[in-house]
Amino acid sequence: MTGFGDRILGLGLLVLAVAYGWAAQQWPEPFGGAESVGPETFPTILSVVLVAGSLYLMIKPDPDAQWPVGKSALELVISVMVLVIYALLLEPLGFIIATTLAVGTLSWRMGAAPKRAFLTGLISAVVVFVLFNYGLSLSLPLGVLEVN
Amino acid sequence: METLGFLMEGFAVALTPYNLMFALFGAFVGTLIGCLPGLGPANGVAILIPLAFTLGLPPETAMILLTAVYAGAMYGGRISSILLNIPGDEPAMMTCLDGYPMAQKGRAADALAVSAIASFAGGLIGTIGLIMLAPVLAKFALTFGPAEYFALFLLAFATLGGITGKNPMKTVVAATLGIMISTVGIDISTGTQRYTFGVLELYEGIDFILAIVGLFAISELLFFVEHRMGGGREKMTVGKLSLSLKELVTTIPTQLRGGVLGFISGVLPGAGASLGSFISYTLEKQVVGRRGKFGEGDIRGVVAPEAGNNGASSGALVPMLTLGVPGSGTTAVLLAMLISLNITPGPLMFTQNADIVWGVIAALLIGNVLLLVLNIPLVGFFVKLLSVPPMYLLPIVTMVAFVGIYSISHSTFDLYFMVAFGVAGYFLRKLEIPLVPIILGLLLGPEMEKNLGHAMVLSDGDWSILWASPLAMGLWIVAGLGLVLPYLIGPLLRRRMNAAMKESPVSD
Numbered sequence A: 001m002t003g004f005g006d007r008i009l010g011l012g013l014l015v016l017a018v019a020y021g022w023a024a025q026q027w028p029e030p031f032g033g034a035e036s037v038g039p040e041t042f043p044t045i046l047s048v049v050l051v052a053g054s055l056y057l058m059i060k061p062d063p064d065a066q067w068p069v070g071k072s073a074l075e076l077v078i079s080v081m082v083l084v085i086y087a088l089l090l091e092p093l094g095f096i097i098a099t100t101l102a103v104g105t106l107s108w109r110m111g112a113a114p115k116r117a118f119l120t121g122l123i124s125a126v127v128v129f130v131l132f133n134y135g136l137s138l139s140l141p142l143g144v145l146e147v148n
Numbered sequence B: 001m002e003t004l005g006f007l008m009e010g011f012a013v014a015l016t017p018y019n020l021m022f023a024l025f026g027a028f029v030g031t032l033i034g035c036l037p038g039l040g041p042a043n044g045v046a047i048l049i050p051l052a053f054t055l056g057l058p059p060e061t062a063m064i065l066l067t068a069v070y071a072g073a074m075y076g077g078r079i080s081s082i083l084l085n086i087p088g089d090e091p092a093m094m095t096c097l098d099g100y101p102m103a104q105k106g107r108a109a110d111a112l113a114v115s116a117i118a119s120f121a122g123g124l125i126g127t128i129g130l131i132m133l134a135p136v137l138a139k140f141a142l143t144f145g146p147a148e149y150f151a152l153f154l155l156a157f158a159t160l161g162g163i164t165g166k167n168p169m170k171t172v173v174a175a176t177l178g179i180m181i182s183t184v185g186i187d188i189s190t191g192t193q194r195y196t197f198g199v200l201e202l203y204e205g206i207d208f209i210l211a212i213v214g215l216f217a218i219s220e221l222l223f224f225v226e227h228r229m230g231g232g233r234e235k236m237t238v239g240k241l242s243l244s245l246k247e248l249v250t251t252i253p254t255q256l257r258g259g260v261l262g263f264i265s266g267v268l269p270g271a272g273a274s275l276g277s278f279i280s281y282t283l284e285k286q287v288v289g290r291r292g293k294f295g296e297g298d299i300r301g302v303v304a305p306e307a308g309n310n311g312a313s314s315g316a317l318v319p320m321l322t323l324g325v326p327g328s329g330t331t332a333v334l335l336a337m338l339i340s341l342n343i344t345p346g347p348l349m350f351t352q353n354a355d356i357v358w359g360v361i362a363a364l365l366i367g368n369v370l371l372l373v374l375n376i377p378l379v380g381f382f383v384k385l386l387s388v389p390p391m392y393l394l395p396i397v398t399m400v401a402f403v404g405i406y407s408i409s410h411s412t413f414d415l416y417f418m419v420a421f422g423v424a425g426y427f428l429r430k431l432e433i434p435l436v437p438i439i440l441g442l443l444l445g446p447e448m449e450k451n452l453g454h455a456m457v458l459s460d461g462d463w464s465i466l467w468a469s470p471l472a473m474g475l476w477i478v479a480g481l482g483l484v485l486p487y488l489i490g491p492l493l494r495r496r497m498n499a500a501m502k503e504s505p506v507s508d
Helices: A004-025 A041-059 A071-093 A095-109 A114-135 B002-014 B017-035 B041-054 B059-084 B090-104 B108-141 B146-160 B168-182 B208-227 B245-250 B252-267 B272-291 B299-315 B317-323 B329-340 B354-386 B390-409 B412-430 B436-459 B463-467 B470-503
Strands: none
Touching: A004 A041, A004 B168, A041 B168, A041 B436, A071 A095, A071 B208, A071 B390, A071 B412, A095 A114, A095 B390, A114 B390, B002 B017, B002 B108, B002 B354, B017 B041, B017 B059, B017 B354, B041 B059, B041 B208, B041 B329, B041 B390, B059 B090, B059 B108, B059 B299, B059 B329, B059 B354, B090 B108, B090 B272, B090 B299, B108 B245, B108 B252, B108 B299, B108 B317, B108 B354, B146 B168, B146 B436, B146 B463, B146 B470, B168 B436, B168 B470, B208 B329, B208 B390, B208 B412, B208 B436, B245 B252, B252 B272, B252 B299, B252 B317, B272 B299, B299 B317, B317 B329, B317 B354, B329 B436, B390 B412, B436 B463, B463 B470
């Protein structure tokens, strides 16, 4: 079946639009009485527009895109996980170690030889760290490398 | 000559050593961004915004930096078009047609040099047009009331997809999503909490810089991962310059035509730089007729689109500076910088922040000169960088984006948010939902709501005020056309552009 992607997107947006519009109706009347344009007016208009748009997508969907399957999908999931873990470890491990790991893993997964990938990570991490901390005096966390 | 006086003041701002240094830096980085694979101009400018922020640059310097990057990116796009037959950005597509054949004939150096000169001419013509047109338009825009502004914002959204856009309904959906995201947070006029779900970080709303960097940079990384385009490209040799002065002189009429046409299509809503370079190229082909060897490495086939796209990039600044309504992705990102510097874009900027506006315009002129000087000797260096494989480059770019966002707030919460936007951006791009209207919605949403509110207060709740004045009515009609025209003539134009691409024997 063609246009599956657009139909699912349309359905998702329809749910979002209705929820968004419904939530707007629940807000208490602002202090000082209701005016012709309250906090809920604009969101209500938006939700109506999005309902129309999502219905259109479901009725007249475009042909489907080529979705990644198998290995490429796995690579994508890995990349997103690397980014999340990078954000998670940035402060505890410190910028240099976290960046070496993140940039290294990413370029390795994108096809670089592991050694060169992690070396690229380490060099770029040190360069950016030095540039930011000493050149621009913006402190990046040093994490476990910190010596008191 | 009021304008000239302002321009002189602008030069005084832009020529201070501090600002000049940033203009040079911006021009250099911009060319890099333009020529590197996987780093479009909008993307590149977006990544630099947080850096400009954390450096604590004064507003005029920050804007000069980003404008120089913007101009530089347009210069850089041509390098990979000519050498690799891969356009660095969309407007550089037409440059491939004759640029790559020239390179194959061993005239790569000539093609690069002449395209740099054409870019300069186009940029210069565009900037002169900007200087003449912007103050007039700004004065005219002062007569706009809230209802007219509301209609103008609608027009901006409606024409953003461009006449060549595929599915205008998807532009509408994207814009609505963007505006919806902008409503998160505490309502300015009433103090009502909207869609915050009690999360403290959401009270101030979602920072659009986060959204922009996430949507552009992270989704780009994911696209590269998916297509496994990590490998490098073959090395290119540039060769010696054999361009004669006589040959250069013969291209001057082409440069003028291209620059003017490009500027016009840059100013007009819905046209943009891609159409600018396309129109310049096709017109040139018709003017020259059979005498030219278009598609086989005609020098005018390189000059026309390059002059066109640089003229258009200056032209696109006209609506952004005067009305606060950008017409392209990159100018939208520039607008984001203005808003985050607490400058209200629009006609008032010309009186209230004259130093910034004219500083930026002067910087554009200086930037063009710098770029020309920079591009001819350094072309070998940029070519070398082109062979850096994306598998090293993109992770580093992503890391710089992380650092930029982190250094604004020192909060990892923002980083998660950015990754989430990146994943969303990936899915939306896959589904062919354009990202630029989302960004524009995020930026213009609050203004739109404010103007709607003001209009309603003025009319005492009568909705018909929104289309009561002839001007507002006209804007509504153009907005409507912007949505309908792509259905009628869009397929035709797209077919022609594709046909032009196929005609050239080398493109594959």
